[in-house]
Amino acid sequence: MSFAMKKIGVFTSGGDSPGMNACIRAVVRTAHHHDVEVVGILEGYKGILNNQFRELKNYDVAGIINRGGTILRSSRCPEFLEPEYRKRAFMNLQKEGIEGLIAIGGNGTFTGALVFEKEFGIPTIGVPGTIDNDLYGTDYTIGFDTACNTVVQALDAIRDTATSHNRLFIVEVMGRDAGHIAVNSCIAGGAEAVLLPEEEKDLPELMQYLNEKRKKKIFSSIIVVAEGDQVGGAVQLNNIIKEKYPHYDSRVTILGHVQRGGSPTYLDRMLASRLGMSSVEALLNGERNQAVGLVNGEVVLSSFKDSITKSKNIHSDLLKMSHILVA
């Protein structure tokens, strides 16, 4: 089948996530399969502004499926919010002969693509790449599974030392203002409690629960705290505990950017490959202004507007599990 488009660009933008490389690889290989050239744009929107273009052949993406991070590098680009910079970006793309774009990233990436497409008509398909799993239109985002595995491994390690010292650990995980990483990893990591942005927690009730456990001679406890939780993060929670419940020997671990790196899991490699391939096929078939996602095992397209404005709530079953199996 021959397509009207002959040259497309691909870039990664915003916070990187494990599996982005697998996605770039799938984009490049699918495009070449359809005789379409691919230009890798370095450092996201910043690279479009600064003409950071480089041709990507199939062999350029060999040996990267197992690597975390992104070979195209990434950035957050506040200049792209300003119209004169977007105009410059458009002119650069035209000069380079790029007719369509694949944008791998999160909310900010899709917001940029939506405005850009409206102003200059460059067809763009988004691929959800963020560890936060906070995008509407897909059950999972690329990188989320790897990040949860990293957190669960950390919780297992923390449990060892927590038990040895009868300590209470407060472990802060990423997710920006969403609690997907926190709720999933607290269940899989067997934590005693979780604090989420999506739920108000009664702290005295939680501490009473931990006290009861202590009476039953279960001394170590782990509280997983989402960075955007309502108390204000792990340090803040620890300050409250130190003041009101001084009998606890508590420690804080902020997992931070460890969650963003590492070799992607099987699930992330497969998701990235599937969505990368589908994004190119959607673009070549004339779709635009939409993001690919996987819902109930099927690839679907959602408008950028929906992915940006609609929120993806934590599934009620997961919340229920966290109430019954955690605290």
Ligand code: F6P
């Ligand atoms: O969106 C991914 C994410 O890792 C969030 O979980 C976190 O709040 C944020 O990015 C951190 O951003 P930065 O790497 O710019 O500090």
